[in-house]
Amino acid sequence: MSATGIGPDRNSPGQHASRLCGKAFGAVMNVPEVPMRWAQSRLSGGRLGWLFVAPNLAVFALFSFLPVVIDIWFAVTGGSELLPQDRPYVGANNFSDLLTCGNYTDPNSCVRDLFWYGVWNTLEFVVIQVALMLGFSLLTAVVLNRKIVGRGFFRAVFFYPVLLSPVVVALIWKWILQRNGVANAAMEGLGAKPVEWLLNGTWAFSWTVFVSIWAHMGFYTLILLAGLQAIPADIYEAASMDAAPPWRVFRRLTLPLLMPSLIVVFVLGLIRAVQIFDEVYVLTGGGPGTATVYLVQYIYTTGFAQSVRQYGLASAASLLLAGVLLVLTLIQLRGMRSGERG
Template sequence: MRLLSFFFNLLEPFFRLCQRWLGLSRLGWLFVGPNLLVFGLFTFLPIVINFFYATSGGVKLMPLERPFTGVENFQTLFQCGNYLDISTCNRDVFWRAILNTLKFSVLQVTLMLVFSVLTALVLNRKIMGRGFWRGVFFYPVLLSPVVVALIWKWVLQNQGVLNAGLAAYGMQPVEWLTDAGWAFFWTIFVSIWAHMGFYTLILLAGLQAIPRDMYEAAEMDRAGPWRTLTRITLPLLMPNLIVVVVLAAIRAIQIFDEVFVLTGGGPGSATTFIVQFIYQTGFAEQIHLYGLAAAASLALAAFLVVLTLAQLRLTRASEQGRKGR
């Protein structure tokens, strides 16, 4: 304590001088300044650099060696002879990655929402070991996505645990990760398994915020479980459901870690998603096309901004609807 008091006594003249120069109303900038500096250095500066790379060409990494090309990279990505046939597109892998991402997002978010709601409803009831089961469902969220993918890759690989179990019953092993259909299925399954606990926690908090007397009134009116669910639980849970849908959609669109470790984007381009395409174009291929990768990342960022604004609008509309009732 004496050492800490001595340290603060040394700093007191400095803060008094800063207060005299800046004034009391602007003294707060002295404390948030270091955080703003770090935030600008590692967030805003990369965004500015990304805009520069998206509007420049060549394969050189240094900015001074890259010529300005304007929107040429965006034209290269979005140029197609027939948008209904991605094989006619200049960068057909980019469009295939978009289609894969949309398909993955719709399936994964829908299933994630259904399983999260069901799990939250069960965990909100008075069941034996409720605290334990809540911890079990949330535990995968604490794991690194790479660790999750490595565990499931160990299970699903050709000589993995799952095929060993099939062989024990005299069945033929299945190419879980090298068959296009199965690989896509397991990317969805692993993603749901890894992140469902987080969304279940959000919905569980919403369920616990619903007044208990509303259920008691419904019980007195002899409302059935389905009517109680559709007329009380889901409407009052709607703000949480909107948050879950938008957060899950953003996470699904940005999927990379699990898929990169699990399938590497294969077989072929069956599990190549948009972030995987950005990584491969900018860093993994023999010729590093930084401009195309930056342009694709900006297109992805624009879509995510639109999605976030839609979430804010839906949340505001939901809140106004609840107040108007």
Template structure:
């Protein structure tokens, strides 16, 4: 009796190298980080040892971690909303304007291909004490603001940079979703006397529901894993006001060498990300 037919054998032959790479470079590191979250010690002669759930308990009791979680939630929410609303509005306008659609689409998409490090350095220059933003404010008689040195203004500057970086990618995704909506729906709505707002509310938004969910989930994941802009622009300061979860994990692992504690925080971040991916897949399946 033949155990595998030719098609199944061929499929496994082509999939095996990819599965091996996936296991070595993705699944094994995730499993090892999960194991590390139950340990303490270091990779020296003393080694690591099992401590159970103590790292997770430390996360709950550490004030800095609570502040970092609050910073991350604030950063994610404040980035997510404009990263959906602004690209959606631009996509609707570009979808109706055929004249310069290609040029404008390329111009808006350009920030997405710039590295986060370069973008962070650029925004740090713009918002430094003697930078162009304060120079512009000075023209209107407004005193310079220590944007990146102020606990109130530092996070909004990081948010503005992140929204600017994500805007073009989300706009292109929305444009693709808009072009998938049949034009006959809009023609029928016009015959029924629907104005532009009614068409947007009753045709465009329902037609873009899967796209909006995809953009929301991918943007949320992008913000949750934000590291470069904090590292380059603020270093988590001032007074820990811009310290986000991934940067906090980096500090605990590679500055404090507390790998078990950092692994516990990373495991919680992975769990939140998996929940977001599950919600997206479930919604897409329902659609």
């Protein structure tokens, strides 16, 4: 208290110390002022902004832009040498090798048949997986948005697989689905014949779709759930006063208002599906035969897992994949912007 007893004593040791700390803090915070004033005087117009973003740009250049440049160099060079200077220039040979086919729908007629197996498998996977993922995520989000018993528990259950590492997810399912796995043991226990879950091409492909949906659905459900909860409740109240049937409410109100979230989920899911690799590589290794070889696995195998590494082919394939992903990202950005405007 002060000597008058009204406010704090300005001369107490505590106040003195806090004033000193304040001054010290101010002095430290003012340190950048001198160089900043100097920079302001020298860098006119918008040039000062470049100074601020320079560290970020340097990091971006080093870890994002430079690898792309190196990737392009590898794509136009051949041989099996790793060091860029040791690689002979081959121009567009790697691209033409990848893209030469007698009939594009028959991988066996292509110079690089495994690349085309990867392309077609990936395309099939993307169409089926994204459609199912979107449908199941939407259904789950709508159900979890209702006032049901144990809603918090079910939300946690659906989100839990997202927390697992893809390798762990794949190992769990491999343990279940392999020839002597849990699923077949259960079937034999029930007197049924074991099924070649991962030995039959159709089954193996279906399981890669299922496992991928199981592992990632929780994340997309969460986005859609947030979108659903952002829809104002009074709109539904108005619809209920008009005695609108539930399906019509869903189709005419919920879906249009959820569209921005749906677009985000669709494009994120699409990009993730095109990049599918880790879970499938551990679960099936691309087998049986090439039934579950996807594009990223082709790139990895060609570049890193063969006795003779064909870095040029792998880089060319990765650039083609990057082109596809770039288009998808632009669609996502456009969708998000139109969502913001809407």
